[in-house]
Amino acid sequence: xxxxxxxxxxxxxxxxxxxxxxxxxxxxxxxxxxxxxxxxxxxxxxxxxxxxxxxxxxxxxxxxxxxxxxxxxxxxxxxxxxxxxxxxxxxxxxxxxxxxxxxxxxxxxxxxxxxxxxxxxxxxxxxxxxxxxxxxxxxxxxxxxxxxxxxxxxxxxxxxxxxxxxxxxxxxxxxxxxxxxxxxxxxxxxxxxxxxxxxxxxxxxxxxxxxxxxxxxxxxx
Numbered sequence: 001x002x003x004x005x006x007x008x009x010x011x012x013x014x015x016x017x018x019x020x021x022x023x024x025x026x027x028x029x030x031x032x033x034x035x036x037x038x039x040x041x042x043x044x045x046x047x048x049x050x051x052x053x054x055x056x057x058x059x060x061x062x063x064x065x066x067x068x069x070x071x072x073x074x075x076x077x078x079x080x081x082x083x084x085x086x087x088x089x090x091x092x093x094x095x096x097x098x099x100x101x102x103x104x105x106x107x108x109x110x111x112x113x114x115x116x117x118x119x120x121x122x123x124x125x126x127x128x129x130x131x132x133x134x135x136x137x138x139x140x141x142x143x144x145x146x147x148x149x150x151x152x153x154x155x156x157x158x159x160x161x162x163x164x165x166x167x168x169x170x171x172x173x174x175x176x177x178x179x180x181x182x183x184x185x186x187x188x189x190x191x192x193x194x195x196x197x198x199x200x201x202x203x204x205x206x207x208x209x210x211x212x213x214x215x216x217x218x219x220x221x
Contacts, residue, residue, distance in 0.1 A: 001118060003094035003126040007033050009116035010040040015051045020100040022049060023116070033118060066106055083115060085122065085132030087187045095187065097122050097130045104137070113137030119147035128154045129189055131163070135182035135198070139170050149186045159186035160194025164218075167196045171220055183217060196220070 001007040008027025011034065013019045022044045026035050035043050045051060083101040099122040101115040114121035114137035121137065123146035124130040131149035133140045140146075145166045152162035163184045171177045183197035185204050195204050195217040202217045 001098075001122055001124040001130075002027070002096045003124070005124075005126070007118045007124075009034045009118065010044075011036040011112045011116045012110060013037070013040040013044065015054060016041065016044045016049050017052060017054060018049075019044075020098055022047070023100075024098075034116060036112075063106070070106075083121075083134040085134055085185060087124075087130045087132055087185065087193075089187060089191060093189065093191075095124055095126050095130045095189070097124045097132055099132050101137075114140035114145075117141055119144045121146060123147045123150050125150050125154070127189070129159065129187050131159075131166075131184055131186040133182065133184045134202075136180040139174065139180065139182050143169050143173070145170070145182070145184055149184055153186065153188050158194060159188050159192055160196065160218075162186055163194050163196035167198055167220055171198060178221065185217075 006027050008023045008025070010019050010023045010026060013022060016022060022040065025047055026032060026043070083099065085099045087095065087097045089095050099115045101113060104111065104113060114133060120133065120141045122132050128150055131146040133145045143166065149162040149166050152165055153159060163186050166184050167182060170182055177198055181197065181199045181202065183195060183202040185195040187193045193206065197217045197219040199221055200219045202219065203214055204217060206213045206215060
C-alpha cells in the first residue's frame with residue numbers, strides 16, 4: 001500500500017517464490033486490489049514470474065509427521081520467522097508499507113490470513129500513518145487491527161498507545177488469548193513509532209539515518 005492510497009494483494013497464490021512482488025504489480029498495473037488463486041497465478045506468469053515447486057523435503061517430512069495426530073496448534077512467536085511487515089517513510093514524509101507471509105502451517109486448504117487483507121494485516125493513510133500486523137491472522141481480521149491503529153492515531157494518540165489499544169481489544173474478546181500471539185507495529189506522520197504484542201518475545205527492527213536497532217516489544221502478558 002502506498003502514499004496515494006493504492007493497494008495490491010494476492011491470496012492463495014501457489015508456486016511463486018515472491019508473491020509480494022506480484023501484489024505490487026496488482027497495485028501498479030491493474031484497477032483491482034486483490035487477485036486470488038488461479039487468477040493470481042495467471043497474472044504472475046503473464047508478468048514474467050517463474051512457476052516452481054516450493055515444497056522442500058524438510059517441510060514435507062514435517063507434514064507427514066504432523067498427520068499422525070493432526071493437531072492444529074499454532075506455535076507462539078513462530079511469525080518472527082514467517083510474516084514480515086515493513087513500514088517506510090521517505091525524506092518527503094510519504095509513507096508506504098508491505099506485508100508478506102508464507103502462511104499458517106497445517107491450515108485448511110484455501111485458508112487466507114490477514115496479511116493480504118487491507119485494513120487487517122496492513123493499512124496506510126498518508127495523512128496519518130501506517131500499521132502492520134503479525135501473528136494469528138484470524139484474530140487480526142476480526143478486529144481490522146491495522147485500520148484500527150491508524151484511526152486511533154488519527155484521533156491524536158501515539159503509535160505505541162494505539163498499538164496497545166488494538167491488542168487490548170483482541171484480548172478482551174478472546175478468553176484463550178494466552179494460546180496465541182498477535183503483534184502490531186505503527187508509525188505516524190511525525191516519524192514516531194511503536195509496537196505492542198500479546199505475548200513477550202516479539203521483536204522489531206528500526207532503521208534510521210542514525211543506524212539500526214532491534215527492539216523487544218512490550219506485551220500484554
